[in-house]
Amino acid sequence: MIIYGVALLSACLVAGMLIGEGLGIVLGVEANVGGVGIAMLFLVLACNSERFTALTEGAAGSGVKFWSAMYIPIVVAMAAQQNVAAAVDGGVLAITAGVAAVAVSFALVPALSKIGTGAEPAEDREESAP
Amino acid sequence: MMDMLETVFIRNNLVVAFAVVGVTIWLSYLLANKLTAGRIHGSAIAIAVGLLAAWYGGVATGGSRGVADFALLSGIGLMGGGMMRDFAIVATAFGAQLSELKKAGLAGVISIFAGVIVSFVVGAAVAVAFGYTDPTEITTIGAGAVTYIVGPVTGEAIGASDAMITLSVAAGLVKSILVMIGTPLVARFIGLNNPQSAMVFGGLMGTTSGVAAGLAATDPKLVPYGAMTATFYTGVGCLLGPSILFFIVDWMF
Numbered sequence: 001m002i003i004y005g006v007a008l009l010s011a012c013l014v015a016g017m018l019i020g021e022g023l024g025i026v027l028g029v030e031a032n033v034g035g036v037g038i039a040m041l042f043l044v045l046a047c048n049s050e051r052f053t054a055l056t057e058g059a060a061g062s063g064v065k066f067w068s069a070m071y072i073p074i075v076v077a078m079a080a081q082q083n084v085a086a087a088v089d090g091g092v093l094a095i096t097a098g099v100a101a102v103a104v105s106f107a108l109v110p111a112l113s114k115i116g117t118g119a120e121p122a123e124d125r126e127e128s129a130p
Numbered sequence: 131m132m133d134m135l136e137t138v139f140i141r142n143n144l145v146v147a148f149a150v151v152g153v154t155i156w157l158s159y160l161l162a163n164k165l166t167a168g169r170i171h172g173s174a175i176a177i178a179v180g181l182l183a184a185w186y187g188g189v190a191t192g193g194s195r196g197v198a199d200f201a202l203l204s205g206i207g208l209m210g211g212g213m214m215r216d217f218a219i220v221a222t223a224f225g226a227q228l229s230e231l232k233k234a235g236l237a238g239v240i241s242i243f244a245g246v247i248v249s250f251v252v253g254a255a256v257a258v259a260f261g262y263t264d265p266t267e268i269t270t271i272g273a274g275a276v277t278y279i280v281g282p283v284t285g286e287a288i289g290a291s292d293a294m295i296t297l298s299v300a301a302g303l304v305k306s307i308l309v310m311i312g313t314p315l316v317a318r319f320i321g322l323n324n325p326q327s328a329m330v331f332g333g334l335m336g337t338t339s340g341v342a343a344g345l346a347a348t349d350p351k352l353v354p355y356g357a358m359t360a361t362f363y364t365g366v367g368c369l370l371g372p373s374i375l376f377f378i379v380d381w382m383f
C-alpha cells in the first residue's frame with residue numbers, strides 16, 4: 001500500500017519537527033532546531049531497520065520514492081515564489097558567497113583525499129564561524 | 131471566457147502548479163541539453179528560471195511571494211511552500227544505506243561534515259564582510275552557501291526575512307552551477323581521478339546536482355562515488371544549520 005510509505009514519511013517529518021520545536025523551547029531560542037535533519041535521520045534509520053520493511057519496500061516504498069522524485073520540481077516552485085524583487089540588492093552578496101564556498105571547497109579536496117591513505121592532512125576544519 | 135479560465139485555474143491551483151512546473155522543467159532540460167550540451171544540469175536552469183519568474187512576479191504585482199502573487203499561479207505558493215518542501219527533502223533520504231557510509235570510510239564522513247562547516251563558515255564570513263550583523267541573517271547566508279535547500283530550511287527555522295531566504299537560495303544556486311561548470315576544469319589540479327577523491331569531492335561540495343553533473347563531465351565512472359557522499363550532505367546541513375551552526379553565530383554576534 002502506497003499510503004503506508006507516505007504515512008511513514010509523514011510520521012518522520014512530524015516527529016522531527018516536534019523534536020526540533022521542543023529543542024528550540026528547551027534551548028530558549030525561537031527556532032525549529034534541526035527538525036528537518038532529525039526527520040531525515042529517522043527515515044534513514046527506518047530504511048535500514050528490518051522492523052520497518054513492510055513500510056519501506058514494494059508499493060509502500062514507491063510512496064516515498066514519489067516524493068523524493070518531486071524534490072526538484074518542488075524546489076523549482078520554491079524558487080518561483082521567493083521574494084526576489086526585494087532581494088535583488090543583495091545579489092552580489094549571494095554570488096560572492098556561492099563562489100567563495102566553491103573555491104575553498106575545491107581547494108580542500110586534495111587535502112581530505114589523503115585521509116586513510118597514509119598522509120595526514122594539515123588544515124584545521126573545525127574553526128568556528130567568521 | 132476569461133472568467134471561466136480564472137475560475138478553473140484558481141479552484142485547481144495546486145494542479146495548475148504541477149502542470150506549470152512540469153512544463154518549466156521540460157523546457158529547462160531541453161535548454162540544458164541543446165544550449166549547454168548537458169554541462170549545466172536542467173534542474174539548475176529550472177531553478178534559475180523560477181527565480182527569474184519570481185522576480186518578474188514581484189515587480190509586476192508588488193507582492194512578496196513571486197509568481198504566487200498572480201492569482202492564476204497561486205498554487206505555486208502551496209507547492210513550493212515550507213510544508214511540501216520539507217516533505218520532499220526528507221523523502222530524499224529514503225534509500226540512503228548506512229552501509230554506503232561505511233564504504234565511504236573515514237575520509238568520506240569527515241568530508242561531509244567538513245564540507246558543510248567550511249561552506250557555512252565561508253558564506254557567513256562573506257555576509258559579515260558585506261556588513262551584515264544580525265545572527266539570523268548571517269546564518270541564513272552561510273546555510274545558503276551549503277546548498278540552496280539548507281538555506282531556506284535554516285532561514286525559515288530561525289525566522290529570517292524572505293529577502294535573506296531568497297539570497298540564500300541564490301547563493302546555493304550559484305554554488306551548484308559553479309560546481310557543474312568548474313569541476314571538469316579543476317579536476318586535474320585537485321587530483322579528482324579516483325573513487326576515493328570522488329567521494330571526498332561529493333562530501334565537500336554536497337550539492338547533489340552539481341556533483342553529479344560536474345563528475346559526469348569529468349569522468350562518468352566517478353559519479354556514483356561522488357553521489358554516495360553527496361546524498362548525506364543536505365541531511366547533515368539541515369541538521370547542523372538551524373542548530374549548532376546557528377548557536378555559534380548567535381553567540382559570536
